[in-house]
Every structure is written in C-alpha cells, then in structure tokens.
Amino acid sequence: MEKIKIGLPRALLYHKYHIFWEDFLNRLGFEVIVSPETNKEILKKGVSLAIDESCLSLKIYLGHIDWLLSRVDYVFIPRIVSLEKKEALCTKFMALGDIARNTFKKEIKTIEYTIDIIEKQWEIFGILKAFSKFEKNPFKIILAYRAAKKLERETEEVKIQKQFTQIKEADNEKPTVLILSHPYTTYDALLGKPIVEFLKKQELSLIYADIVPKKEAMELSKNISRDLYWTYNKELLGAIEYYKDKIDGIVFLMVFPCGPDALVVNLCQHKIKNVPITVITLDELEGDAGLKTRLESFADILKIKKIQDGKRK
C-alpha cells in the first residue's frame, strides 16, 4: 500500500518544531514532504493569496502550502493557542488552519489538532484524536509521540551545548552578536538567512536567541518584563538576559507587520542600556542598500568597541 503523504510547510512553526513533527509522522508510517526553502516564487504566491494586513511570515506560509497542495494528501497544521498558563501566542497560530481552509477551500485537506493549556487541551489528547482515523492502536501513537519528543529534547540539548562551546571558545577580538528573532525569521532563506550570512562575513560570531535553556530563559524574562504574555517573545527576552554578559551586541530581526514584536522592540530599546541593539525590519519590498549600510556600520561599531575595551583591560 502506498504511504499517505503529509505535507509540512517550511515556514512559521516548522522552524521550531520540525524535529518533533517529522519524526512523529515518520514513526506512524507517513511519507513526510517538506516544501523547499522559501524562494521568490513562493513569496509571490503567498503575497497574492494572503490578505494585505497579514504579516510577511504568514504570507510566506500560504505560499508554502500552495507548493504542497499538488504533492501531498494532507497538510499538517496544528493549532497552538497556549503553551503556558496565563500566556498566549500570536493569534495567527490559532487561526492557521482556518486561514488555510478558507484560502484554499476544497483544494486542501488538513490534519489539525489544538494545543491549549489554559483550556486543558494537552497536545497528546489532540494528537490521539487527530490520528485515530489513520492508526487504530492508540498506544502506537503514544509511543511515537514520546519517542519523537525525546529526539526533540536531545537535539535541542546538542544545539545548546554547541552554542555554549562557541561562546566559550570565542575569539577575544571577534564580537559576539545575539540574533534576536523568531526561528521562522532567522532560518528562512529569504528573510533571516541572507542577513545572517552577511553578518558572518563581517567577522562576527553569531549566537541565536532561540537556542537557550527554555525554563531558565522564561524565568529570566521577568527581569525585563513581568507582564509580557506572549510565550515566544518571552523566550526571546529571556535569551537576552541569559546571554547578556557574553554578547557585544544584539541584532533584532523583525518581520513587518508584527504586533507583539513591535511592542517588544520598544521594550528592549528602553530596558537594555548597556548592549548596543540594531533593529532590522523585513518586508516584501526589496532594495538592500540601506540594510547593508546599517549592518556594516553596526559591525564596525562592535569591532572598534571590542578593540578599545580590550586595550582598557
């Protein structure tokens, strides 16, 4: 029997959860198809499908779904409402499934389930329900879930250790810069990657805010704000606190228009005084001359400061 094909759009939370998602689906015997790295065609398609006001990341997401439609049986779209009590996620993560179904109408078949900790809808319950029509034995689903979660934890740990080693072995003359952005911005081939590559060429050592011990980061985020309730933004803020003694500068990558980020950027600029921050806003318009000037001069500032600080010591 041919395997059922499940499509994962390489956008939004894919960049955060792909280890778990891919492994879990493989274990249940599905063929997993991931859309390619974002390219201009996917972007163009996404922009034409989405409503004007949605953020660039969501537009890209729809472009990826469009690529998948002719190639898969189902598109995998979990609905993530809340991951912690008294916290929330951006509404687009709640609405993804609805937006996708409403955009593609009859063309799309989705696999969806809800995670909403506030309403006591834990992930495993949602998964059991969503996959019961494919796998009659619930224990197999639970085993696959556990194994995939374990792999996710282990991979995460390896990434964190690798980043720690990089910080420890950091060159004394090479400034360390924290890339502060959501994984779906940082690792997107059109959004974050070109910037990351450019910064590397400027001889900076880059570390990433999404690679951080999560629990500690969440606790530390309270030093910057106690009231912030967007889970993913809290993680990012926590990462600043966690790494603040080890970094020389912060590059905040923000996708236009992002409500939570717009607030958090201002919050950071007010609260973080001794680490230079530069904010880069990404949108679908091109023209990167100003962008390069900005990044280059930021790198210059950090390098000169590093040398001066070195002399003082």
Next chain:
Amino acid sequence: MNKDNKFYLGLDIGSISTKGVIIDKDDNIIAQSYLWTEGDPINAVKKVIEELKESLGKEVKIVGVGTTGSARELIGTIFNATVIKNEITAHAIGTLKFHPDVRTIFEIGGQDSKIIIIDNGIVVDYAMNTLCVAGTGSFLSSQAKRLAIPVEEFGDYALRSKKPSKIAGRCTVFAESDLVHKIQMGHTREDIIAGLCDSIVNNYLNNVGKGKNIEMPIVFQGGVSKNIGVLKSFEKITNSEVIVDEYGHLMGAIGVAILAKQSDKEIDFDFEIKDLNFRTSGFECGGCPNNCEIVCVLQGNKILDAWGNRCEIGREKALAKYKQ
C-alpha cells in the same frame, strides 16, 4: 617633487552629489571636488577625478583609494579601491578629525538621514531612516519647486518668519497637503517655509533621533546642513549650539581617505583611469525561482565584477556571459 610623498583619494558617491578629496599623509586636504551625481555615478566620479587633477596642478603619487556612499561598491570595484566603507563609519572618522570632541552627528542628505552618537572618540550608536524619505533633501527640494522658490533661498525665507506655521512632518504626502492647505488659508510663504524647516527637524528628532542621547558638541552635516533655516530650527528645538563647518559636505570623503591611509594595502593609482570606458549591464539570472537581478561591471568587454546574486549560479552565469 618629493617621490616619497604619498597621497590618498577619498570618494563619496551619494544619491544626489559626488564628493572627492585628496589628502596628504598628515590628513591635510590638498584638493577637493563636489559635483552632482545626476544618476550616473561612474561619469560623476570621472569628472570629480578630472577636477581633482586640474586643481592639483602637479603630479602626485596616490597610493590609496577609499570609496563610501550608496555607490561605493560599484565605484570601488571600478577604481580598484583599497577601502570600501559604509557612510556611517566614514562620516564619523572624518568628523572626528576636525572635531575630536564631537558627541553627536546629525546628517541629512539627499535621501538619507542619520544620527551618529560618539563617546570618547568611538561610535557607540547610530540610526538611519528606513524607507521613508520625509525630511530629507529631496523632500525639501520638491517643496521648493511647489512654492517656486529656489531651494538655495529657502534658508533666508525661513529666517524672515516671525511665526512659523505648524506643518505635519510625519509623512511627505501629509506635509504636502498640509502645506497646500496653509497656503490657501493665507499663511505667508516665509511662515510656511519656516514651518517646513521646523517640521523637518521634528520629524528627524522623532524618527531617526528617537531615544538617542543627544549631547553637545553637535555637528550637523549633509546637503541640508547648508540650509540656514533648518540649522536654526535645530538650534531652537534641541536648545543647543549646532556646528556646521565648511567641510561638512566632504566629511564622508575625508573619512574614507583617512581609512585608506590607515589600511595596509597600497596601490599605484593612475589618473588616466578616468579615460577608460566602464559600463554596467544587468540581466535576470533565471537559474532558480529566485530569479536574481545580476549587475555586471565591465571595462570594455572585460567583466570586473558582478553582484546581486544570492548563490553561485548567478555569478557563474555572469562570468560565462562575458567570457573572452
């Protein structure tokens, strides 16, 4: 002529104007030139080099070339620059030469506006306008056209005003409709122009200068700094003394010439380079869905460099296209 004397050329190629200076090993300016770019940076630089050569009146040995400004890569490639540096660093280095104690640099150019914060002689913070050109030189000159006043006389008009009109400075489009409205209401041109100057300054301080620690001494540069109306508005609104000096427009070029001097690389620059034929040519790669726009820089039919590509395919295609 002493053959051991080494000189350095700095070129600042902006959207509106192109600046060139030649400095000696003690950073003294021995030649300078300032011309309109007129949408053709290569020719503008050729003319600048021509002017510099004429004003020198003698042969000098140039061993370093630096470029800055928005066309720095293009011109840097063509003229084999030893240093290609962004405007912010170049301006800071140049300004520190003349004002070693400077803390804040305001710069408003043709399409860019920037603020640079300096502490103890090093740049510690900066900001730059993003996509919006409200409050830059091109905004001023388009309003000047609307009022049929030469932009050079703007400053004098502003100074004559007793009560500047309030003009929305948030956005060029709104400012313009506001301006038309004030004209219809019967405000004098003097008041409106003074209001425009105020709105440029407010816009600058609220956007580019937002959250920045503005300390004296303040140096104001860029084309708009030549407008006395804007200068007075800056002094009034920041309540501090703002310095504009005669070399303000050349700071980027001077800075990058100093950087060329500091670099270890030396070249043998030939003034005759201005007579060579350079051109650019573009094509769409088509190697993948990204379809990058590739720009090739050519000397005659020989390719010097190509850019705009996201991956190697674009570069290979460019090289193949102009293979000898």
